[in-house]
Amino acid sequence: MSRTRTTLRRAGAVTALTAAGLLAAAGVASAHVTVHPDSYAKGATDGVLTFRVPNEEDTASTTKVQVFLPTDHPVLGVLVHPQDGWSAQVTNTKLKTPLKTDDGTITDAVSEITFTGGKIAPGQYEDFNVAFGQLPDDTDQLTFKALQTYSDGKTVRWIETPSGGQEPENPAPVLKLTAKGADESGSTSTGSPANSKSSASAKSTASSSDSTARGLGIAGLVVGVLGLAAAVFTVLRGRSTGSRAE
Incomplete structure (x- = not known):
């Protein structure tokens, strides 16, 4: 159980750092x-x-x-x-x-x-x-x-x-x-x-930089969530294999 919690904590940390890094980069790029x-x-x-x-x-x-x-x-x-x-x-x-x-x-x-x-x-x-x-x-x-x-x-x-x-x-x-x-x-x-x-073009171009920043942030969150899901899958698979071995 302790190994499971450790793995999940590490995966969660990677998720947060990935999302925060991309959001920070997007903020700098648009400032x-x-x-x-x-x-x-x-x-x-x-x-x-x-x-x-x-x-x-x-x-x-x-x-x-x-x-x-x-x-x-x-x-x-x-x-x-x-x-x-x-x-x-x-x-x-x-x-x-x-x-x-x-x-x-x-x-x-x-x-x-x-x-x-x-x-x-x-x-x-x-x-x-x-x-x-x-x-x-x-x-x-x-x-x-x-x-x-x-x-x-x-x-x-x-x-x-x-x-x-x-x-x-x-x-x-x-x-x-x-x-x-x-x-x-x-x-x-x-x-x-x-x-x-x-005017239509103006509205589109004026919001393009904000859309890019939001897109980068969403991409970072998606990557982090996928990483967390993969970690959980690995833990569960390991536990299932251990059970069969017993």
């Missing part, structure tokens, strides 16, 4: 500053980008978030959604090459948004919503570098880009710009079929 959705159609109009900022520290709060928008492929018509407890300062930069649009020539665009005044406590995250009038149609992706400052003075620089197929330690949020569909006119205004498809 970056990210942009949601992670893709939009080139030239999309009247949309919203959500910058999700998690707190990775155990003893400090996030007190400042800076998001830098590219000016070589500018995002036009940027508006910041009011955030409870936070103040937003928007910085405009003069474009090297003015853009001609249906509404006239654009000579400057938003290059930085700084959020201050609020706090993101350890173990929590904050979503910062930014509306745009139009995305560029002459590039395949937009990189939004970000700086995250903590109450203890530490600043994490989310500015790195992938190199050699490997994800960097502090990756910058990246928005992929996809080709327009054959049935799309290029304008994805609210209420249009194209915008409905984009």
Whole structure:
């Protein structure tokens, strides 16, 4: 009986460690500053980008978030959604090459948004919503570098880009710009079929990282349960063999 209890305890420990390890790995993998959705159609109009900022520290709060928008492929018509407890300062930069649009020539665009005044406590995250009038149609992706400052003075620089197929330690949020569909006119205004498809895609992509983390956790639990079941089967089989021998 003591051997049985020892075997079951060991199997249970392996189960717990396996599940905990995979869940921890999933948590680390998703604890970056990210942009949601992670893709939009080139030239999309009247949309919203959500910058999700998690707190990775155990003893400090996030007190400042800076998001830098590219000016070589500018995002036009940027508006910041009011955030409870936070103040937003928007910085405009003069474009090297003015853009001609249906509404006239654009000579400057938003290059930085700084959020201050609020706090993101350890173990929590904050979503910062930014509306745009139009995305560029002459590039395949937009990189939004970000700086995250903590109450203890530490600043994490989310500015790195992938190199050699490997994800960097502090990756910058990246928005992929996809080709327009054959049935799309290029304008994805609210209420249009194209915008409905984009919204559905946005919801799917925004939840993909969370689904991956949950999937890893479930996989770890399944592996652990199977290991425990195998251990129990081995014990019972041994006891049955011993009984027949007697």
